[in-house]
Amino acid sequence: MPISISNSSTRRPTQFWLRTWVFVCALSGFSFIGWEFFNVANSLWRTGTNDSERLWAEKRIEASQLGTAGIVLIGASRIQLGIDTLLLQKMTGQKVIQLAIDGNPYISVLEDLATDESILGTIIVSTTVNGLLNSQNQKNRASQYLNYYHSISTHLFRFDTVEAKLTAILRRYFRSRSNFVTPYKWALWPKDRLAQAGYLKFNSDRSVEANYSLVDVGKMYSDRVKRHLGEESEAVYRSIPKFEDNIKHVNTLLTKIMSRGGRVVFVRFPTDKQIWEIDDTRYPKKLYWDKFAQLSIARTVHFGDYPSLSGFNLPDGSHLDQSDKKEFTRELSNILFNCGKNYLSIDEDGTPCDLIR
Amino acid sequence: MTFDSAFFFIFFLSTLAVYHVISSWDYRKVVLLVSSYFFYTIWNPPYVLILLFSTIFSWVIGNKLTRTGNGQERKILLILGLVGTLGLLAFFKYSAFLLDNLIQTLSLIGISYQPPILDLLLPIGISFYTFQALSYILDCYRRTQVAPVSLTDFALYVSFFPQLVAGPIVRTNEFLPQCRSLRIVTYSHLGWGGALLIIGLFMKVVLADAFLAPVVDKVYGSYLSISGIDAWVAVFAYSGQIYFDFAGYSTCAIGVAMCFGFGLPDNFRYPYASIGFSDFWRRWHISLSRWIRDYLYFSVGGNKKGRSKEYRNLFMTMLIAGLWHGASWLFVLWGGLHGIYLVLEHWLKKSFNGRIAALPIPSFFLIGLTFFIVTLTWIPFRSPDVFVAVNMLASLFDTEVVSITDRLERIEVISIIVLLFIWQLYMRNRYVEHVVERRHWVLRAIALSVLVVSILLVEGEGSRAYIYFQF
Structure with a gap:
């Protein structure tokens, strides 16, 4: 009977456990510290951390605690790579929380924020025309993150916040705990792949830096175009049935947020070269975005309407390089907030900058 | 709280320290019980009441079953126990699924029915602890558990934190005897236990x-x-x-x-080295397979009532095993496929009467x-x-x-x-x-x-x- 009723089990290894564990503690401690020194000496930790549902949930909990003077960013990778959260925080005097999820539609997150009565501040939504259509797709990472958040948000003592704090402490003191490069990757991955994988630095505030100087930009751009085209050999116009119904749904969510004093702005982040051509062929701006701008009850900002936002060179046609992040944040902030031009952290009277409506 | 969280590490070491500092066995069990409820409570405080209800309810029913010899009364108690424990599971786990299917079926015949949406959060581990609680009632009914147990021991059996939320599903005859006397813990328990954790x-x-x-x-x-x-x-x-x-x-x-x-x-027990599907189910999620075999498959007759009934029982048992995993037709399909494999395997074995093994x-x-x-x-x-x-x-x-x-x-x-x-x-x-x-x-x-x-x-x-x- 293979049941290990432990006290009577004859299977349990019985010998030398004390010395085994003393040895394990010493050897693992030595190895871990050794890797930590190597890591710091070679700046491997700079490749950053990875996203996780746990981290997202922690930020989502923080978003509920912001009150009126807070900014929540939602969308996908473009807003993660394009907004310098610290700079935006400094310029507006408001706490900024990054809730964008790479490669995922945001509508379910917007729905969640709309139903949360404690969301009272500003929400900046990075969207495309296509992004407005994804409300039915519930099986994605955004829904996985949301499910996780809802499953833990009722924890006594906010367990996940405690866990996140413990993790943050460990990461603060041990670089290798917040590291993308493990000894396995360092030893076995080809150096160019390591560099490629490491061109993105995921920050603990969930913003991301993209260093395109580390990669073969030409290849990355052509891969991006192929991915963007999907199964089409060339982009063709796509008719969106009931587009106005999608806008109505979004407006319903906005009404909930705005009726309690919250503010929302939709931003179409820049794309260029062939990526923009594909987007504009499939969903022409004049037909769709301008219609959205006209019907939306929130403010909309399209990069194409603002020379200060459309002049950036996007290495892969779709995202900003880290070297342009600050400048782009300043320009966008100037457009969105009424204190941006002076780059003030807080107005003279101490009130945070307000969103231009 | 999961085993791979930093918080669990602190919780585990603290509980272990307190447990070993105390010498009284009764108090040690109380420490484990309190820790187990804390472990469950930090997930969702109100839902601890469901665990508590399930525990007390099945303890009362089980203990009554051990005390009464009246056949009619025993049957009523059994039905009450099944309805109470499985009813909770059905409500939290399957009500939305059943309602959704009802709506879709009605819409097929042209009836539009829009009931209020049931937005229930599934209590973590409910399928596991329900089966453990149920196991006590069934064992008492079958008289394999003859003596009533104390509430502390029973509550610890249902809620013991290492296996509370994802098994293994422990049976009364495996756990309750261990509660009777002080568990001796040696270096090898700690050493090998720690190694298994790692x-x-x-x-x-x-x-x-x-x-x-x-x-x-x-x-x-x-x-x-x-x-x-x-x-x-x-x-x-x-x-x-x-x-x-x-x-x-x-x-x-x-x-x-x-x-x-x-x-x-x-x-x-190394399930991917199984020879055939009967062997697979003796090696994969063994505690669930045993539970379903002993309490469900054997209860409906097992292989005692002819071949066709054996195949029917096998197939139905696997459908239910699939549904146990989640309220979705895909889980039912998964269980059904395994049911078909098992039926085919049994049919092949019996039809060719050992000649396959000789191939x-x-x-x-x-x-x-x-x-x-x-x-x-x-x-x-x-x-x-x-x-x-x-x-x-x-x-x-x-x-x-x-x-x-x-x-x-x-x-x-x-x-x-x-x-x-x-x-x-x-x-x-x-x-x-x-x-x-x-x-x-x-x-x-x-x-x-x-x-x-x-x-x-x-x-x-x-x-x-x-x-x-x-x-």
């Missing part, structure tokens, strides 16, 4: 979460068409992921329980075939909906589409799956304890150190909830 964490954190899950998620979550190579890699990766995830949890649970001197039943088919081939079919059958289990499942199945034959996984990812997955398969073959008729016992302690320590460092360095990298928590 091995389980390595399986979960490193193999399942860091290596296999990203590939599985990438392919199953892809909006683009999936290439044949990606589909095969993802299907095998998931086979590995679910094994390492769930067997990892069970290993941790057994290890943690051992540090308190308690033994829990084995839950996995010169190498067992390696049969093991490989079983593993292959089991792996393909995970597709409906993993797929979020029917469309993804069908798409994944169709993609297995695709030769055109460009791959979304890269070469190194594919090499990593294939290496892990091949090593897993070889390891399972080697260990098929062995116990890991015996393998460890025979190794020099320095070798054992080096191996454990490698696991510890690996966990420390990759923990948090794409950390995921345990798959079986949702059941």
Whole structure:
């Protein structure tokens, strides 16, 4: 009977456990510290951390605690790579929380924020025309993150916040705990792949830096175009049935947020070269975005309407390089907030900058 | 709170310290009980009342059953016990599913019915602790449990934190006798228990979460068409992921329980080295298979009432086992497929009366075939909906589409799956304890150190909830 009723089990290894564990503690401690020194000496930790549902949930909990003077960013990778959260925080005097999820539609997150009565501040939504259509797709990472958040948000003592704090402490003191490069990757991955994988630095505030100087930009751009085209050999116009119904749904969510004093702005982040051509062929701006701008009850900002936002060179046609992040944040902030031009952290009277409506 | 969280580490060490400082056995059990309820409460405080209700209700019914000899009264008590415990499970786990199916069925005949949406959060581990509570009622009814137990012992049996939320599903005759007298804890309990915890964490954190899950998620979550190579890699990766995830949890649970001197039943015994599906179900999620076999399959007659009824019973039992995993037709399909495999296997064995065993088919081939079919059958289990499942199945034959996984990812997955398969073959008729016992302690320590460092360095990298928590 293979049941290990432990006290009577004859299977349990019985010998030398004390010395085994003393040895394990010493050897693992030595190895871990050794890797930590190597890591710091070679700046491997700079490749950053990875996203996780746990981290997202922690930020989502923080978003509920912001009150009126807070900014929540939602969308996908473009807003993660394009907004310098610290700079935006400094310029507006408001706490900024990054809730964008790479490669995922945001509508379910917007729905969640709309139903949360404690969301009272500003929400900046990075969207495309296509992004407005994804409300039915519930099986994605955004829904996985949301499910996780809802499953833990009722924890006594906010367990996940405690866990996140413990993790943050460990990461603060041990670089290798917040590291993308493990000894396995360092030893076995080809150096160019390591560099490629490491061109993105995921920050603990969930913003991301993209260093395109580390990669073969030409290849990355052509891969991006192929991915963007999907199964089409060339982009063709796509008719969106009931587009106005999608806008109505979004407006319903906005009404909930705005009726309690919250503010929302939709931003179409820049794309260029062939990526923009594909987007504009499939969903022409004049037909769709301008219609959205006209019907939306929130403010909309399209990069194409603002020379200060459309002049950036996007290495892969779709995202900003880290070297342009600050400048782009300043320009966008100037457009969105009424204190941006002076780059003030807080107005003279101490009130945070307000969103231009 | 999961085994791979920093908070659990603090909780576990604190509980262990307090437990060992106290000398009274009764107080030690109270410490474990309080810790178990704390463990459950921090997930969702109000839902601890469901656990408490389920515990007290089944304890009262079970104890009454041990005291009464009146057949009619015993039957009423049994029905009451079944309705009470299974009713809770059905309400929280299946009501939305049943309602959804009712709405769809009515809409087919032209009736529009829009009831209020049931937005219930599934109490974590409800399927596990319900089955444990039910096991007590059934054992008392069958008189295999003849003496009433104290509420403390019974509550500890239902809520013992190492196995509370994802098993193994412990039976009364395995756990309650252990509550009778002081559990002796030696260095070897702590040493081997700690080692099992580390091995389980390595399986979960490193193999399942860091290596296999990203590939599985990438392919199953892809909006683009999936290439044949990606589909095969993802299907095998998931086979590995679910094994390492769930067997990892069970290993941790057994290890943690051992540090308190308690033994829990084995839950996995190298299932990917099974010869056939009966063998697979003797090796995969053993505690659930035994439970379903003893309380369900045998209760409806098992193989005692002729072949056709045996096949019907097998098939129905597997459908219910599928439904136990979740309120979805895909789980029912998964269970049904395993039911069909079992029926076919039994039919072949009986129809050819031992002649198949005499055929010169190498067992390696049969093991490989079983593993292959089991792996393909995970597709409906993993797929979020029917469309993804069908798409994944169709993609297995695709030769055109460009791959979304890269070469190194594919090499990593294939290496892990091949090593897993070889390891399972080697260990098929062995116990890991015996393998460890025979190794020099320095070798054992080096191996454990490698696991510890690996966990420390990759923990948090794409950390995921345990798959079986949702059941």
